[in-house]
Amino acid sequence: MVGVAGQIVVRRSAEFTLDAEIAVEPGGVAAIMGPSGAGKSTLLAALDGSAALTGGSLAIGEQHISANGRLDRRTAGVVLLDQRPLLFPHLSVRENVAFGLRAAGASRRDARGRADEWLARVGLPGRGSDRPQNLSGGQQQRVALARALATEPRLLLLDEPLTSLDPVTASDIRTMMREQLADTATTTILVTHDAFDAASLASRLFVLEAGSIVQHGPVREVLENPATRFVAATAGLNRLVGVAAGGAWVTGAAGSPVRLRAADPAPVPDGSALVALFRPSEVALCAGEPPEGGWPTRVDRLEPSPGGARVWVRDPGLVVEITSAELARLDLAPGDIVGVAVPPEHVRLLADPVPGAARSARGFADPAPADPAPADPAPGAAPAVARRAAA
Template sequence: MTGAALDAHVVVRRHGFELEVQLAAGSGEIVAVMGPSGAGKSTLLAALAGLAHLDGGHVRLDATAVADAAARLHVPPDRRGVVLLGQDPRLFPHLTARENVAFGPRAKGIAKADAHRDADAWLARVGLEGAGERHPARLSGGQQQRVALARALAVEPRVLLLDEPLTSLDVETAADVRALLRAQLAATRATAVVVSHDAADAAALAGRLVVVEAGRTVQAGPVEDVLSAPATRFIAAVAAAHRFDGSI
């Protein structure tokens, strides 16, 4: 699979807060988004996914608009080919791991036997070979997140949105899932937007970093450049760097 090029100018107004961010990603590119709590990161992903309506701007995938405020265009989430994966795996508790992964392809009309065979292949790719018959209650948090990742990739999304998917995991499990994410995103050439508070996530997964504060982009560029020359206190803190304002 190869992801779609993303071109977005997102304007969303909510209860005295305004988010206005421009975001672009080439086909198969991974872009990280960072910012303090309340900066508007999750709202940005919701707008890209179609879960929030735009008050201005547009969202285009491969130059085709899926949202355009001026034209009053809003393509529903299930017709965008965009998948949002967050901290909560949101697995169906009554379905096995195999059935969870096969759910999306089955909804697209894929035959049950084919969808289950492909689901087992995806589970193997994320390190859960032989776990297809287990229900979510019998899986650890890290294993559930692996199943959620397999489910997200199994539908071959045009764009994969990751909203801090590692936050609820312990350090060791998070490192394992981060490595898995890096490998699978590279292997599938998926276009992805990764929201995180962790510089390690940005450095490990993405080529470019966009920093959002108070609803606006304050810095953007290659991950290493942004973290090595932080423009704000927040970025300096994330990069564990010292930043001094002044003149010479």
């Protein structure tokens, strides 16, 4: 039996076409991540029937859609839950959850009974007579999930459902969602910008960039082995592309190469494209001469962070995390010359999985990064590393 599978092709304009292949086993949970403009909304539109396919095919359960076809959400059993709960304000909480059941033909008594069961499952027993406006945002999202799952859909689409919640509430809802999704036979596709959501809720991750799936696999495997800078930033890692030379990672002009060594030598022959991965917090940064094994570079920009600041440097472009004390001591400003180094025990070297990725290896691999700073990684999302090296 098919959960969701297809080569989804949707032409949005002369400049953008989505062409993404996905497959999710029945009852499985998959996450979709990608930068803004990658095509995530278009993919959801194809999956919920809002957009017709212009090519390829799509199967959800026993319903098959081919080119120029549009999914019938009701007959396919597809439910979409987005950032806003979208509850009916004139109905009680119980009536909101029972709405889909009644529409499917359940009696009023059965629908109300099942609604109360679902409210208890999502942590809201005894709240059935309340109106949505009397609930908090987190409670409303619980009701929305209960309403979505009560009808036992074949496919549940979650469009960044936790974005509007505060971190504590989001964590509680995430835990509840994981428990409830595990207890259903519903196939789920989650669109998120948060690696915590992907790692907590999904078993597989699809990364969408410029309309194509650029990487997919088990969530932690993808986050530990990022194929693009977006995935690396999502996992909280710097990702630099260079070439292998003498067991190390090398990039830069002939007269001033930058070299990174790791505890384990490069897994590819000299001259092959090579990726270096390390956390921003494991980069040593100092004023004046660079630390041993380091190189001089220039500060591109700074951004305050809860623990101090994130510092973007050039040639090669990477992000460094420093503490509040270091920020005060170094007194950094854009344009300052600083020294950076990454201890070998904190560097991981991988063969570059992206064809043609070595095209910049003879020069600096990346300009000053335009990507967002690497986010805090999801639990277990990337290899454990020791504490930050002292500057």
